[in-house]
Every structure is written in structure tokens, then in C-alpha cells.
Amino acid sequence: MLGEADIDSHAARIRDDGYTVIERAVDPALVEALKAALLRIERDHNLGPAKTSFEGFKTVRINNLLTYDDVFWEVPLHDHVLPLVEKVLDKECLLSSFVSLVLGPGQEAQPIHEDTQMIPLPRPHIPITLNAIWALTDFTAENGATRIIPGSHKLPSSPEYGRDYETVTATMPAGSVMLFDSALWHGGGANNSDARRFAFSCAYCWGWMRQQENLQLGIPRETAQRFPRRLQELCGYGVYKGQFGHIDNRDPIELLGRERGKRMVWEATDIRKARDAQAAKQ
Ligand SMILES: O=C(O)CCC(=O)C(=O)O
Secondary structure, eight states: OOOHHHHHHHHHHHHHHSEEEETTOSOHHHHHHHHHHHHHHHHHTTOOOOSSTTTOTTEEOOOSGGGTOGGGGGTTTOTTTHHHHHHHSOTTOEEEEEEEOEEOTTOOOOOOBOTTTTSOOOSSOOOOEEEEEEESSOBOTTTTOOEEOTTGGGSSSOOOTTOOOOOEEOOBOTTOEEEEETTSOEEOOOOOSSSOBOEEEEEEEOTTSOOSSOHHHHSOHHHHTTSOHHHHHHTTOSOBTTTBTOBTTBOGGGGGTOOOOSOOHHHHHHHHHHHHHHHHHO
């Protein structure tokens, strides 16, 4: 668990440099269990490499990971990462997408990009999405560690797709997590080793925006029902500030058999007004 001072210094690094690395944040036993689960799913579902150059012809990506195995629950909730995300965004943030990134030998470098470039907001903008890249094997220059351009989240434009840029290689030991403002220019490296590079991208966004993966429709209701409440909220079973995401004035978490969270903002306003009127009478 990160202390307040650590959270503040990592948050400052994300603000200033666009990224931070939380070294050896993840217990080695969990790292092994996560890798074993990925291999099992790949085998059981006969999954192969992606079919686009961006995703990587030698890269196996498994989307919608929470539907496959309970071991993955720990990733979005991890106590070395989520409190930091909540500090930079807020406590009503959402899981935006959660995908494995297993680069095979021979995978070419991914084009430099940023993850918010489809969103028509003038740059630079406040962090709207944070991406946590989990290194499940050592990240080295040889096996395709993510390449980044520190400070580029502050640039007024997005990178030109397909152009070569001078980058820094985010090498880190297995079990480390690099958390970055998704407006940072970045891309996967080339895997010139003879081993696979195992990783996750676990991205979070504000509760007022659309998630990259549609987790409410993509995760079967009976699976989501078993999640801890915080994970259900991260998946979109909540109402941001009592306003965004309601169903006929009700909290969608009730669909999972839970008590509602916050009141709707309009209901809360009336309750506050009545309370103030009562106090004024006394
Ligand atoms: O594989 C990586 O290191 C980064 C992947 C990435 O940035 C992406 O797929 O958007």
C-alpha cells in the first residue's frame, strides 16, 4: 500500500513528466498466477496474435479480462495503483479498459501514439485517462519495453502516426507498474529477444466519460454480481456525482443486488434544502 507522501510524489511526477514507475509493486506470487492464467486462457480459448499492425501481428491481446478468471480482479483494485489513480482523477473514476499485451519474439515496434487522440479536446488538457502498464516479466530494451517521450503530455499536438521519434525505454523489473497520463506519447517496443514480454494495460478514466471497453454489457451480469463492490463501481455500476449513469433515477448497482450508493443530485439538493429550512426555524 502506498503512503500519502508516496502518492503525492508519484502524482507530481505524472503531472510534471507524464508518467511514474512504481517499482516491484506487485507480489511475485501474484505475477506468476497472472501469467499462468494468461497462458491457460490462451490455450483453452485457442487465442492467437492480433490482426492489426497497431495491435501487433505477433502480440496476443486478451480484452475483457475480468470475464475469464477471478485472479484478474486484483489488478484494477491493486492498492499500489488505485489510490494513486484516485488522487489524479477522483474516487469515482472508472476502469476504462483492461487488456493483456503479450509481445512475441519478432514483434515490431508499435507506432508512437497517445490514447486520448480520438477525443476532440484541445491539448494539453487535464489527465482524462491514466494507463497502468503492468510488467509481468522484466521489461528490457531487447524484449519490447514500452517507449515513452517524457513530458509529451504537455505538447499541443498528438504524434504523427508512423513517424519515428526519439524515445526513452521504460525498462523495469517484473512486478513493476508504470502509470502514465494517457496523453503521453508512447508505444510498445520491438521484441528482439527470444522470449515473450508479458504485460497488462489497465486504464482508468473519469466517471463522466465513456469507457474504452463496454464493461456493463461485456461482463455477464452473474459474473459482475460476484465482484467486490469497488470493482463493480469501477466497471460502471455507479452514478457519477449522483448525476451521470443513472437508470430512471436509480443506481445501476441495484441491478447487482446491492444497496444504492449516492442519492441522485436532485434528490440530495431537496434534502439539503429541507434540512437548511429546518435549521433556520430552530
Ligand atoms: O505494449 C506496450 O508496451 C504498449 C501498448 C500500447 O500503448 C497500446 O496498445 O496502446
